[in-house]
Amino acid sequence: MSRAAVVCGLGAWVPPRVVPNDVLAEQLDTSDEWIRTRTGIERRHVIEPGDATSDLAVEAGRRALASAAARGGAEAEGIDLVVLATSTPDHPCPATAPVVAERLGLGGVAAFDVGAVCTGFVYALAVAASMLTAGTAQRALVIGADTFSTILDPGDRTTRAIFGDGAGAVVLRTGDADEPGALLGFDLGSDGAGSDMITVRAGGSRQRSTGEPAPEGDQYFSMAGRAVFTEAVLNMSKSAQNLIDRIGWTGDASVDRVVAHQANVRILRAVGDQLGLADEQIVVNLDKVGNTVAGSIPLALADAVAAGDVRPGHRVLLTGFGGGLTWGSAALRWPDLALVPDPTPTLRKEQS
Template structure:
């Protein structure tokens, strides 16, 4: 039962930031190494460039940079909790979030990782919103950060063409549901029966690698069954989006911007067509950054807000799909915040 004083309490976006590593890999760079071309990549993915981390960098470095910008955007030096959504933690153990919190100078606040692959940022928003609504925390830093270049098979032209590295973050504060920036209802789901569609087979407790029991080379890298992923991504994001719009009391016509996980331009186009949303309302930055997994939605939000396409009061639909399989959506009216990117 919700305490009377917390009944109208909601999580509100108070700041947002993003960061991309310096190193840019073009389609021409990949074509010099693999059997591919700029035309092949663009026609199948819509991607022209992607950013990758340099030797010696890790996911936590991306997360700290994006997190510091989100904190500055919010005008607050500290928060009560840190959530890091990632598929590429610095180590299998411990979680990456406590290290990020420490490096940001946030002291001993609760911090933990969320593993929902490309849906991780939306899952993180939902978890943080719940903690705020219950009164457990007042301000939460939610970061989506991934360094997919560290888990891709260097010989696989498909995955190397699609994925890039980056991080995006928001600061959520306690507020009211009628404020701009207040996160609306959430729709979340999963289907573990299709876990093998997006996976890294080795490295966990099921298939551990050791000198006495080596694993197949390809099993240590990210694997994806593209055609089946495409079909499920379009269906799940469309279904989830419709569900959350209904819970919000919105129609598709009410939505000013759809910010979907930047998986593939063809997927974005198919989701828009399935929902009946005009293409100009679908935010896309995938041509420049590729698929950045958990970082993709906050990166797209920062880019749209900095360009002026996303304005205070605009109605925004967020929807994501990732390995697990997982998916999730939510809605909000865009707040008057200053986005800080690289």
Template sequence: MTADHRRAAVLCGIGTWLPPRVVTNDDLAQQLDTSDEWIRSRTGIRERRVIDPGTSTSDLAVEAGARALKSAGGGNVDLVIVATTTPDHPCPSTAPEVASRLGLTGVPAFDLNAVCAGFVYSLATAVGHIVAGIASRVLVIGADTFTTVLNPHDRTTVAIFGDGAGAVVLRAGTADEPGALGPFDLGSDGTNAELLIVPAGGSRQRGSGQPLDPADVHFRMDGQPVFRNAVTRMSESAAKVLAQAGWRIEDVDRFACHQANARILTAVARTLEVPEERVVMNVDRVGNTVAASIPLVLADAAAAGDIVPGHRVLITSFGAGLGWGSTVITWPDIDLG
């Protein structure tokens, strides 16, 4: 087989961070009209991590970013991308502060908001910078404190989401190396934006001239159509990226789907005909961590030996927007810390 020496972005480091506070289903049952059985049967989630007062998204991002840099052997990067929907402030971007706190002052840094698809979108953006020669080493962080935008009385959302961060370092390499990312499939459908939305806080609400409805500062989700769209969009996107990569479904050693809830993961895997034992999952322990979901599940699976060097991994994600994205990677031999 002819070697492929095209310039590519290669995964060379990974790191994660979760808030120390664990909130179990039984804990939620003491505050809401719910139960462990109700939550598990609908989501597969038994616990999630939640930030303590005084902690922000940048705090989680810095911890995960530092661990990813250490995993990659240290050194500087040429770009920092923070995928998040819960920045520290509406303005400025969170990424420059994260970069500065990591000792990367002067490095270009920006946020990318594609919600639960944000990490895959950020990977594609980083790959573009590397392939174009704009950067040779990029730190990509997915970090969200999504519990801060939830209605504490809404059991359907409080039960699902958790806080966390995951990061990777990508370096310039060649397309035939283990760890080379791509191809990618990305897409969106803004006609269904209202299915997952925080109505207030942006220019639409601020410029309306109408009094703020306190309920509008919280996240809202229309569960059934979200479920249908998630399964359809991730299944179609994953199939497209497999075709671009020239992989068959039987070539996939591990399937890393955005950890929305266990029922969605199972439905997507069934649609794609991925065997259950090849699906990696940690949603039961961390919930839906939004942009942190993909790096968290990859790192957890690698640490547990469920993903090993040489495994061909299919990655797919879906989130508000609506937005979705998929890619593939042959897992490299990297330091997991």
């Protein structure tokens, strides 16, 4: 039996404030019908003023740790690695992961951020799994969290309709490749030639080094929607198929569920079509939360597990596409996990 990283805990969190399509329609030149037709989204959650990505990451992390503990798995004090996937850190410097680790009572462990936008969770999962199988760590908390509401142009109906805030997390432990929950493989890729398709142009060293003020609007997120649609379908489908072929999930052992990045319902359906899968095999939760970027895949996974749509023994494929351009997929047989929706006590919020 070969050494593997095994999923043994799962948790997710969205902020309580809900923004339905009708609220956006009152503020922008849009309508509930326009948003639903083009994206499949009905509502999204956004943080309150003063909140930050770390607050969501901590809540999702607590739930994942409680989930692991409920099955007799990794307790908080057993975690020796925290990897946070985010494109909206609390500050440009330092990384947000050490703050999250400290607030979870994990101060002193290795903790760092991974930036791959909407593919971030898959990349973070791959990094953590590699460290576990190499023996660098024994138990890891992997979190995807983003607060894109903080970088959207208030007047852009397209981006404001798509994105929401949220976080999801898993706990990994070392184990054997034949165990339920073992991560069976990854497929990762990138194409920097498309970096301008999904970007925030201002705020980094490229713009700051000019010594000139950023052009108006460059401080906000921007996306080339049509081009991104095409690239997302192409690269998620190709990455997923590459991994399926590599691990031999074909014929009677084909994929049971695909949990893809929740960007747009038409993208999800198109990926399913490319893989020859039925609509019911594609997990969809973006109608309730929108595109939560790095939080998207673990949030969708948690919702599907809670609803009984992803069950123990299911062959589950995770796949994402995001800025960079980046894409990636991961595969596992789903284990028997206990979700803990509201562990107590609530951690105090610390802002700096």
